[in-house]
Amino acid sequence: MIEIKNLTKSYQFKGKSFKVFENLNFKLFSGESTALIGKNGAGKSTLLRILGGIDQADSGKIITDSTISWPVGLVGGFQGSLSGRENVTFVSKIYAEGSKKNINEKIKKVEEFAEIGEYFDRPFKTYSSGMQARVTFGLSMAFDFDYYLIDEVTSAGDSRFREKSRRKLEELHEKSDFIMVDHNLWGLQFHCNRALLMHNGKIYEYDDIDIAIETHKELLNANITYDEQDKLIEESLKNKKDNIEELTIIESLSNSKSPNNRYDLISDPKLINKFCNNLHIVSNNISSINLKDGVNFPKLIIKDTYKKDPLKISKEIEKYKNSINNNRKLLKIISKDIKAITVKNSINKYFDYSHFMKVHPDMHGYNREDSIFHYSRFGHGEYYREPNRYFNSNIFLDFYPWTKDLKINLLYLFIRWTEEFPKMCEYINSLREQDNK
Amino acid sequence: MNKFFRGFRIQRNVISALIYRELKTRISEVQFGVIGVFIEPLGVMSVFLIIFTIIRELRGVRGILDVELFLVSGIVLFTLFNEIAIRSLNALQANEALFFYRPVKPIDTVIARSVVETGLYSLVLIVITGGIFLYKEKWVLDNFALTAITFLSLSLCALGTGISFMVAGHRYPFLNQFIPIVLRPFWFVSGVFYSLSSIPQWLRPLVSWNPILQAIELTRHSFNSNYFISDSISLNYLITCGVVSCTFGLWIYLNNEKILQTK
Numbered sequence: 197m198i199e200i201k202n203l204t205k206s207y208q209f210k211g212k213s214f215k216v217f218e219n220l221n222f223k224l225f226s227g228e229s230t231a232l233i234g235k236n237g238a239g240k241s242t243l244l245r246i247l248g249g250i251d252q253a254d255s256g257k258i259i260t261d262s263t264i265s266w267p268v269g270l271v272g273g274f275q276g277s278l279s280g281r282e283n284v285t286f287v288s289k290i291y292a293e294g295s296k297k298n299i300n301e302k303i304k305k306v307e308e309f310a311e312i313g314e315y316f317d318r319p320f321k322t323y324s325s326g327m328q329a330r331v332t333f334g335l336s337m338a339f340d341f342d343y344y345l346i347d348e349v350t351s352a353g354d355s356r357f358r359e360k361s362r363r364k365l366e367e368l369h370e371k372s373d374f375i376m377v378d379h380n381l382w383g384l385q386f387h388c389n390r391a392l393l394m395h396n397g398k399i400y401e402y403d404d405i406d407i408a409i410e411t412h413k414e415l416l417n418a419n420i421t422y423d424e425q426d427k428l429i430e431e432s433l434k435n436k437k438d439n440i441e442e443l444t445i446i447e448s449l450s451n452s453k454s455p456n457n458r459y460d461l462i463s464d465p466k467l468i469n470k471f472c473n474n475l476h477i478v479s480n481n482i483s484s485i486n487l488k489d490g491v492n493f494p495k496l497i498i499k500d501t502y503k504k505d506p507l508k509i510s511k512e513i514e515k516y517k518n519s520i521n522n523n524r525k526l527l528k529i530i531s532k533d534i535k536a537i538t539v540k541n542s543i544n545k546y547f548d549y550s551h552f553m554k555v556h557p558d559m560h561g562y563n564r565e566d567s568i569f570h571y572s573r574f575g576h577g578e579y580y581r582e583p584n585r586y587f588n589s590n591i592f593l594d595f596y597p598w599t600k601d602l603k604i605n606l607l608y609l610f611i612r613w614t615e616e617f618p619k620m621c622e623y624i625n626s627l628r629e630q631d632n633k
Numbered sequence: 634m635n636k637f638f639r640g641f642r643i644q645r646n647v648i649s650a651l652i653y654r655e656l657k658t659r660i661s662e663v664q665f666g667v668i669g670v671f672i673e674p675l676g677v678m679s680v681f682l683i684i685f686t687i688i689r690e691l692r693g694v695r696g697i698l699d700v701e702l703f704l705v706s707g708i709v710l711f712t713l714f715n716e717i718a719i720r721s722l723n724a725l726q727a728n729e730a731l732f733f734y735r736p737v738k739p740i741d742t743v744i745a746r747s748v749v750e751t752g753l754y755s756l757v758l759i760v761i762t763g764g765i766f767l768y769k770e771k772w773v774l775d776n777f778a779l780t781a782i783t784f785l786s787l788s789l790c791a792l793g794t795g796i797s798f799m800v801a802g803h804r805y806p807f808l809n810q811f812i813p814i815v816l817r818p819f820w821f822v823s824g825v826f827y828s829l830s831s832i833p834q835w836l837r838p839l840v841s842w843n844p845i846l847q848a849i850e851l852t853r854h855s856f857n858s859n860y861f862i863s864d865s866i867s868l869n870y871l872i873t874c875g876v877v878s879c880t881f882g883l884w885i886y887l888n889n890e891k892i893l894q895t896k
């Protein structure tokens with residue numbers, strides 16, 4: 197936990213003193229990742245630097261028993277005339293406890309992560325900005341901290357590196373917490389679950405990052421007076437959205453089973469409605485489900501009982517939910533209003549199924565070229581005209597917006613990933629037969 | 634207690650990392666690698682030595698101590714002090730990037746630089762005196778322990794002074810230009826090319842307080858115990874100077890650490 201008490205910071209410039217912020221009070225709890233939002237010059241990076249111990253505040257205290265990293269993403273701590281290896285050695289000597297072996301291990305780790313080949317032994321100043329990002333990021337990730345301060349990481353480097361760094365961040369997220377500054381709001385939404393909005397030297401705490409981002413955008417757009425801005429923030433703080441939840445489904449889609457059955461399910465909206473009516477209770481009760489291929493992940497197994505009683509399915513799901521509740525990468529599936537769906541395929545590309553959504557935060561900025569959002573907004577025909585190298589039509593079929601009812605989509609996805617999918621199809625077929633009679 | 638030692642361990646790690654970096658930076662700045670770093674001060678010392686030897690030979694001054702040894706102790710020790718003091722003044726700016734890492738404190742950079750300079754100039758001293766001994770085919774080192782202690786005490790003095798300079802230079806930026814200018818005349822009052830006993834009696838108290846002069850005279854005495862040093866020169870005084878300057882430096886540093894870390 198990090199507790200901040202009465203933090204004040206000002207800068208001296210030509211004899212005048214400029215207040216960056218005054219009397220900040222807030223707490224960051226462990227297990228929560230926090231986004232720092234605010235317009236340029238609001239003091240986000242300054243706060244990050246103070247948290248990282250690079251800069252000192254005028255007054256106030258930072259109370260913590262956790263280890264905090266240096267701001268990841270800034271190139272500040274590197275000396276241009278030394279090679280990447282020498283710079284990394286320097287930092288390893290400071291942070292790596294003990295032996296030479298330990299230090300060498302860290303250096304090797306960074307070298308492997310950076311993938312810049314022989315440039316690793318050339319002076320740091322000769323690097324391109326992408327290479328600098330690779331080395332600095334790799335270096336920060338080589339050491340374990342309780343908190344990572346992350347400053348504009350998701351927008352650096354080429355798409356391969358961005359992908360890699362995002363995966364690395366996800367990996368880190370399992371044991372560490374983030375404090376992030378990023379103008380890429382979608383990236384913040386992805387990694388953080390809490391937000392601090394900095395505005396006019398004050399800080400506002402939001403438990404819901406979406407509201408914070410919306411308020412931030414409104415503040416950016418509008419030409420409004422200070423009073424109105426304050427009012428806006430006040431209102432947004434009261435506003436608690438309990439209807440809107442975010443859904444993230446991470447799953448390997450490439451190994452899809454029995455496409456014919458799937459198509460049956462998709463093609464018949466009537467059938468789906470019926471099916472979903474039966475599963476209504478289930479869908480209302482699912483609040484978080486984790487679906488991911490992986491050894492450590494529990495799999496949801498729905499037993500034959502579901503044929504007789506849908507209620508039992510919900511109990512199964514409840515059990516499953518409890519078993520994975522402690523996992524950080526929870527998928528939040530809420531049946532009411534869903535805001536975003538992200539799906540990851542076998543090569544770990546994120547697809548935004550944002551065409552389901554009424555409102556969606558700016559996914560534009562997030563890795564635009566990798567996202568099918570670009571295509572999906574034109575409707576389904578566009579997919580075929582513009583084949584995306586990351587995207588195959590097989591996957592697409594899964595998410596064809598055959599119905600606007602998102603609940604059904606989700607249930608479909610959910611069921612498909614259970615091991616009992618073929619049985620489910622049987623059940624659907626039996627329903628259909630009943631219908632025909 | 635554990636925490637206490639942990640702090641020391643961290644500082645040791647930081648200083649060793651800084652020394653590594655300092656050496657690597659210097660190596661990257663000069664040619665011929667490690668030897669290049671060493672050649673520069675060696676060259677400067679040698680040139681000084683040759684010039685002053687010639688001057689002294691021409692003037693026909695003869696002392697008990699060899700002229701070369703007499704001069705080398707003066708030049709090397711003065712340069713050691715001067716380098717540490719001036720480099721400490723720049724230490725904060727030169728290492729600004731490194732305060733990026735939380736464990737690195739301003740004082741560590743000064744300590745690291747002092748250690749590097751002390752090591753470098755002790756090597757220079759060893760090589761030059763070794764060269765002189767070989768050339769003269771005569772071994773003149775009566776009291777090695779005294780040489781070593783004197784050398785270390787002087788670098789301790791310089792370290793304390795360096796820390797104070799760093800703080801002063803940060804608080805009052807004009808000192809960054811002023812201090813190097815003030816340090817120049819010290820060359821003349823530190824006995825680099827004269828001995829204390831060779832100057833008029835009334836002048837002696839004016840210069841004998843100077844720890845650099847004390848160190849230089851003591852070193853000469855340690856080379857050849859027949860070299861006469863007056864009563865006002867004492868090792869105790871030099872060590873006291875070192876301890877006092879370090880205490881003062883640390884005190885002033887502790888009071889200003891937060892300011893030094895503020896941007």
